[in-house]
């Protein structure tokens with residue numbers, strides 16, 4: 001494998017992340033290979049729902065890719081195991097983390113749905129990370145099935161047990177993400193149940209999110225900001241809101257890439273995959289820029305059969321678009 005392919009294949013970004021600053025993503029499990037099929041997933045429906053632990057990508061190539069990438073960019077704040085599949089499905093996550101730590105002292109974060117920590121091997125594989133960000137999106141089995149649509153082997157009890165055991169074993173910080181859906185998990189009885197489990201899991205931080213980005217299913221509705229603020233108060237001082245209603249962030253070094261995406265959409269309507277292929281960007285990166293451009297009403301989306309295409313809004317002068325919207329970009 002050439003250096004160029006290694007660099008492109010397993011790393012993406014750095015991307016601007018609200019939580020992690022400049023985060024260099026590592027993606028080593030295939031697209032939508034996941035233990036869940038969350039109704040809110042911004043990547044669409046899961047195409048390979050599995051709990052098979054496998055070496056989905058060769059560890060040496062992943063580490064070489066990270067090493068090569070780091071040589072060509074300013075130091076990121078975090079290296080984040082994330083991407084477009086569930087990272088803990090990789091059977092050698094421990095080797096990946098240790099391999100990264102062998103080449104850099106940049107902290108390593110694991111962004112995971114947290115569904116497999118009831119398996120000793122999986123729990124042990126992440127213990128060398130500096131930060132773990134798992135999810136808890138419901139307070140009981142019924143909501144879990146509705147929201148996360150897990151692989152049939154993963155029960156709510158197993159998932160919760162895994163998170164509690166992870167807390168007992170992992171010395172570093174755990175930031176628990178709770179994704180709330182209007183009419184499903186924003187009611188008092190559901191929140192009381194969620195809080196009960198949070199008290200058992202004892203995360204260092206609780207991070208509330210909601211459907212500010214396009215979800216997999218049309219029926220998923222976002223929780224309004226003032227409601228989320230009430231919920232944050234209810235869950236206590238360790239709770240913060242990460243859902244981004246402001247929609248705009250300082251672009252800085254990322255403005256050029258946002259403009260490249262817009263330039264492409266001025267020329268012709270494109271899907272996320274078209275943009276990803278055309279600009280050689282990871283899907284997750286493309287989604288950030290597309291959502292930003294949608295928020296700024298510089299592009300529109302339309303359905304064409306099963307595909308969603310994005311196109312620049314006509315009668316905007318490209319130069320005006322670029323000049324009036326600089327320094328803004330949505331967070332992670």
Ligand code: SF4
Nearest residue numbers: 034036037038041113
């Ligand atoms: S949101 Fe994450 S855990 Fe849920 S289906 Fe998408 S990739 Fe999997």
